[in-house]
Amino acid sequence: MxxxxxxxxxxxxxxxxxxxxxxxxxxxxxxxxxxxxxxxxGCGEGEDVLVTQGSVAAGYFDDIKAPIDALIIGSIDAD
Amino acid sequence: MxxxxxxxxxxxxxxxxxxxxxxxxxxxxxxxxxxxxxxxxGCGEGEDVLVTQGSVAAGYFDDIKAPIDALIIGSIDAD
Amino acid sequence: MxxxxxxxxxxxxxxxxxxxxxxxxxxxxxxxxxxxxxxxxGCGEGEDVLVTQGSVAAGYFDDIKAPIDALIIGSIDAD
Amino acid sequence: MxxxxxxxxxxxxxxxxxxxxxxxxxxxxxxxxxxxxxxxxGCGEGEDVLVTQGSVAAGYFDDIKAPIDALIIGSIDAD
Amino acid sequence: MxxxxxxxxxxxxxxxxxxxxxxxxxxxxxxxxxxxxxxxxGCGEGEDVLVTQGSVAAGYFDDIKAPIDALIIGSIDAD
Known part of the structure; x- marks a missing residue:
């Protein structure tokens, strides 16, 4: 990621x-x-996020074959 | 993307x-x-587009195993 | 890797x-x-690791479709 | 591509x-x-070609799991 | 490759x-x-090799889901 x-x-x-x-x-x-x-x-502008790329991003969607190659999977906690 | x-x-x-x-x-x-x-x-020259890459691009085609690794999935709205 | x-x-x-x-x-x-x-x-800070990337990283998880594109698969032995 | x-x-x-x-x-x-x-x-030296990369390249082969990550899918027409 | x-x-x-x-x-x-x-x-040091990358590398292994994203598929003949 x-x-x-x-x-x-x-x-x-x-x-x-x-x-x-x-x-x-x-x-x-x-x-x-x-x-x-x-x-x-529901992330907002300025938020630090964790992004996964490639075909695993599309796997988040069960019912459709989503043409997605990048998905936000988390918001990074501040130190 | x-x-x-x-x-x-x-x-x-x-x-x-x-x-x-x-x-x-x-x-x-x-x-x-x-x-x-x-x-x-049906995008035209000069149009700003959103492109997905990798194996998810091929998933758009149901009936064939398309050898496609890049697919235009949207036309970006002007600001 | x-x-x-x-x-x-x-x-x-x-x-x-x-x-x-x-x-x-x-x-x-x-x-x-x-x-x-x-x-x-269970690797720690400063440890040299072997990382695999892409959809094969997600394959490590059997029961869920993990949205993971990078997985530590080994700790590299010191010379 | x-x-x-x-x-x-x-x-x-x-x-x-x-x-x-x-x-x-x-x-x-x-x-x-x-x-x-x-x-x-059957492309020859000097020919301009269209190349697809990644797992979709392997999908061209039906009967085997080909370890191929790059496939020529077309020869580009001269202007 | x-x-x-x-x-x-x-x-x-x-x-x-x-x-x-x-x-x-x-x-x-x-x-x-x-x-x-x-x-x-069984390649040795100094040998020129052909490497395939990504999920097709893992496809070489039939019985396990190998977390491998790079596989040597050939040794390149000297000219």
Whole structure:
């Protein structure tokens, strides 16, 4: 997994049907890379999050084959 | 997922049989990387798109084992 | 696989239900990249570990679909 | 997918049994990275090809679990 | 796949149970990256090898869910 910080939210009205309805958050990783992750936890801007990537991200959704390759799986506790 | 911009279209007449018939679009990612993604949404040049990568991209196709590792899953709304 | 060194531990109280209860360790890879890996072996800070990445990391868990993309699979013997 | 150019062929007489018999081609990607891809299309040196990577590459082979993480899926038409 | 050269062997006495017993070899890729790959072929130091990465590497093992993301699949013939 990688650590990142939520920097905003993205909307995509025109989308494929199998994309889940959850929030798509812009996340900046520690090395500066920008990715977009699905957020099932209701995280907000500035929050430090734990992100999993690849096909395991899609496994969170049981009933659909979600085309998701990045998922927020936790909010990192402050030290 | 990653954000990219459509920069053109690519044709490959000589191709393997299991490659779906949809448009193969050239997409430039935010970090300058060039990738080629299958587009089921009819996106055009200059459009900002959301791209998923890896084996989940192939999961969009039900009836075939599509050899696709990048799929456009949404068109990003303008701010 | 890649080699890394454990640099600390991370807590995420707010987390998705399918995240296993094991320790989430901060691991610094040889090239300086920071990742977070699940540790089923009880490794400690400063220990050199062998990390596997991607969907095979999740395969370690039989009964749940763990959203894990990095797993410590061994502790590297000193020379 | 990524675009690359065929730069040669590689032989590996000592190999695992499940490696398919097709040609293993050296391919230089646009960013200079060198990879080796299995070629089911009979491409030649200097040809511009479309390469898919990861587990979907192995899905092309029905009867065996091919240990292939890169597959040429098309030859790119000249402009 | 990628090309690499065997630079040594690694031992991990403390390991998870599903890690296969084969040799874990240090392999230096062409771009200087260091990875560790499982070797079912008995390759030696200095040998040029072909390495497959990701979940297809684990597919080589039939009876266990091996937590392996890199596998040596061939030894490259000298020119």
């Amino acid at each position: 990688v650590r990142g910080r939520v920097t905003g939210r993205l909307w995509a009205t025109k989308r494929i049907d199998t994309l889940p309805q959850g929030a798509l958050l812009n996340v900046e990783l520690e090395n500066g890379t920008q990715i977009i992750a699905l957020d099932p936890l | 990653v954000r990219g911009r459509v920069t053109g279209r690519l044709w490959a007449t000589k191709r393997i049989d299991t490659l779906p018939q949809g448009a193969l679009l050239n997409v430039e990612l935010e970090n300058g990387t060039q990738i080629i993604a299958l587009d089921p949404l | 890649v080699r890394g060194r454990v640099t600390g531990r991370l807590w995420a109280t707010k987390r998705i239900d399918t995240l296993p209860q094991g320790a989430l360790l901060n691991v610094e890879l040889e090239n300086g990249t920071q990742i977070i890996a699940l540790d089923p072996l | 990524v675009r690359g150019r065929v730069t040669g062929r590689l032989w590996a007489t000592k190999r695992i049994d499940t490696l398919p018999q097709g040609a293993l081609l050296n391919v230089e990607l646009e960013n200079g990275t060198q990879i080796i891809a299995l070629d089911p299309l | 990628v090309r690499g050269r065997v630079t040594g062997r690694l031992w991990a006495t403390k390991r998870i149970d599903t890690l296969p017993q084969g040799a874990l070899l240090n392999v230096e890729l062409e771009n200087g990256t260091q990875i560790i790959a499982l070797d079912p072929l």
